[in-house]
Amino acid sequence: MRRPGSAWWTSPRPLWLIVALFAWLLATAWVRPLMAPDEGRYGSVALAMLHSGDWLVPRLDGLPFFHKPPLFYWIGAAAMSVTGPVEWAARLPSIIGAGTEAAALFLFLRRWSTMRQALLSTVVLVTTPFFFLGAQFANLDMLVAGCISATVLLAAGAALARERGEPWRALLAGAYLMAAAGLLAKGLIGLVLPGAVLVLWCAATRKTVVLKLALWLPGWVVLLAAAGPWFVAMQLKYPEFFDYFVITQHFRRFASSGFNNEHPFWFYVPVLAVLTLPWFAWVLVPRGKDDKDGKPRSRLSDVDWLMWIWLAVIVVFFSLPRSKLVGYVLPALPPLACLIAQRVLAGRAVEKLLPRMRATSAVAAVLCVACVVAVALYSVPPGTRLRLPAGQSVAPGDQVMMLDSYYYEIPFYWNLRQPVLVSDDWKAAATDTRDNWRKEIFDASRFEPARADATLIDRTQLAPVLCVPRTTWLVGPIASQLSNPWLGKAQLVAVNESIAAWRFAGSATRDPDCLGTPASAPAGAAVPSPPVPAPSTKWQ
Structure with a gap:
């Protein structure tokens, strides 16, 4: 009463x-960008569902992601079909x-x-x-x-x-x-x-x-x-x-x-x-x-x-x-x-x-x-602030590769419509029992091995993927230049805190040695980086 x-x-x-x-x-x-890893992961999976048109199988970087069922992704993808990412x-x-x-x-x-x-x-x-x-x-x-x-x-x-x-x-x-x-x-x-x-x-x-x-x-x-x-x-x-x-x-x-x-x-x-x-x-x-x-x-x-x-x-x-x-x-x-x-x-x-x-x-x-x-x-992860300069964007025929890490926010904020390539030691990943990005992607690869073979690239096999007549956008830790001196041939296009993005033109002749160290750099010398461009205010 x-x-x-x-x-x-x-x-x-x-x-x-x-x-x-x-x-x-x-x-x-x-009012705030997506946080890593959870928000970037789930937002990107929902966006990938929208772009792929496959509303049954949740996918992380194009691979079946069965950590959880699809209701969250259905709602998020439906919302982004109206608003965008x-x-x-x-x-x-x-x-x-x-x-x-x-x-x-x-x-x-x-x-x-x-x-x-x-x-x-x-x-x-x-x-x-x-x-x-x-x-x-x-x-x-x-x-x-x-x-x-x-x-x-x-x-x-x-x-x-x-x-x-x-x-x-x-x-x-x-x-x-x-x-x-x-x-x-x-x-x-x-x-x-x-x-x-x-x-x-x-x-x-x-x-x-x-x-x-x-x-x-x-x-x-x-x-x-x-x-x-x-x-x-x-x-x-x-x-x-x-x-x-x-x-x-x-x-x-x-x-x-x-x-x-x-x-x-x-x-x-x-x-x-x-x-x-x-x-x-x-x-x-x-x-x-x-x-x-x-x-x-x-x-x-x-x-x-x-x-x-x-x-x-x-x-x-x-x-x-x-x-x-x-x-x-x-x-x-x-x-x-x-x-x-x-x-x-x-x-x-x-x-x-x-x-x-x-x-x-x-x-x-x-x-x-x-x-x-x-x-x-x-609590803003670096990946949310890694913007491409004005006038530069990932074209439909370009490929995107992440080096030795996976930044969940990048596919969302760059509005990528295709899975990215991921370079890592995937043999070692098979024995990794910790909860991390590497285990998530490797677990997903077991459901579609053929698709995984096309996207998960061993770090020792980069030349066949990069030495092709197409542009590759590379994302990785800024220190990647120390272990990958061939990045000196790429154009540094964006830097934010600890991560960077490069644009690599590839090889019009499919030269298998296109990743060789630039001849102008003496052996063992550090490869100079191009000037960092001014940050853009527009998401690409």
């Missing part, structure tokens, strides 16, 4: 609120995930709790720096967090509605559809985590209806019809798909200690506490008294149980493996926001709280924007 109060609390307009949520999340999505379009999948998460939380609490709880929980969520930055980051974590959150809330809403004799089938069908989206966003966790939350909620509240709804046949038809075709198509086209995508990327990664970013079990506790300030500080404020009898409320409602179990499942699940990334725990933010809002409102008069809530909201919103600005100023 709604309590009387100010119009802000009692006259909601859900549609306008949801529009405002997306506007808030979009407001700063364009711009940052906010690359981040749109994350913004949609965040907006879905916030809207689902508001609508669920509006129906099954109080309007005050719904509004404050939503405000807490969208002004939490962790949530806001996650929505501004072009990787898969926020998109799957939105799918997981919507699945949990729709399924819980369906269970509560059925108990009360209200319409529930549309809600449950929506839950299965969002579970399918979670599968297409990041794999099995899109189904497993909501299932774990709901089963434990069923056990804690003795809602056997949840188990019945989990076996609802029409829902499984919806899920399989939405998510199944892509997985079946990939398995039929690539027989190794199941082993790589399911066994390696899910179970081996979860259990292994050989991957990067190892952290202790308790890692996510301080992450959640620090990155949700200033709202998390309310957890330290003593709970107020209940308005009716002056005693604190002790009995948990069905919604309370759902939020506590949801928070615990996400944090514990991602704390088990040794490899941990901050963004993994984003699905825990909606229940945490709800519990913080509950602590703020507990036994306190809203009219007296409003000034403090407005102040906290304002501080939190300013902190969100400040975090984006700080990232824009201090």
Whole structure:
């Protein structure tokens, strides 16, 4: 039952609120370049999907990239088909995930709790720096967090509605559809985590209806019809798909200690506490008294149980493996926001709280924007600033080669329509177990070896590729000239911090010795570099 109060609390307009949520999340999505490696990687894969016209197979440098399913790339490629390769379009999948998460939380609490709880929980969520930055980051974590959150809330809403004799089938069908989206966003966790939350909620509240709804046949038809075709198509086209995508990327990664970013079990506790300030500080404020009898409320409602179990499942699940990334725990933010809002409102008069809530909201919103600005100023990878001079661009017949490294942002910012050549020691890459660009590309090469042979060039076999009658644009560390003295024959066209770009004219006669050291340079002498051109202000 709604309590009387100010119009802000009692006259909601859900549609306008949801529009405002997306506007808030979009407001700063364009202000900073893509970060390496994640944003450059996922943005470039989405752009490659658009350019290639192959909307089934995600490709990294032209090779099948099955680290994750395609939903993120579908959304990003669709957006860039309208806008071109711009940052906010690359981040749109994350913004949609965040907006879905916030809207689902508001609508669920509006129906099954109080309007005050719904509004404050939503405000807490969208002004939490962790949530806001996650929505501004072009990787898969926020998109799957939105799918997981919507699945949990729709399924819980369906269970509560059925108990009360209200319409529930549309809600449950929506839950299965969002579970399918979670599968297409990041794999099995899109189904497993909501299932774990709901089963434990069923056990804690003795809602056997949840188990019945989990076996609802029409829902499984919806899920399989939405998510199944892509997985079946990939398995039929690539027989190794199941082993790589399911066994390696899910179970081996979860259990292994050989991957990067190892952290202790308790890692996510301080992450959640620090990155949700200033709202998390309310957890330290003593709970107020209940308005009716002056005693604190002790009995948990069905919604309370759902939020506590949801928070615990996400944090514990991602704390088990040794490899941990901050963004993994984003699905825990909606229940945490709800519990913080509950602590703020507990036994306190809203009219007296409003000034403090407005102040906290304002501080939190300013902190969100400040975090984006700080990232824009201090975390810009060199590849995003490596621009070609005015009047120079990669022509359709030109080839691009990266030397001893792969810069994910270059295909995005240069708007390349063809895969680049990558020069490296690929025999050594076969034994590399670390998570890095080399392992990602080498793993992708196993699915299409013939295509890989044309793009992955051993550093000892450069002459047959470069000594041809076509222009090659070379990108690599500026120190590449020390190990590749033939770069003295190339035109240095751009430099930014530690990386550079050269233009190599090739050989009109296919001279196999075109990479020989220039005759004018004595043996062992350093090859002088041409003057560095003035930086351009136009992306090519």
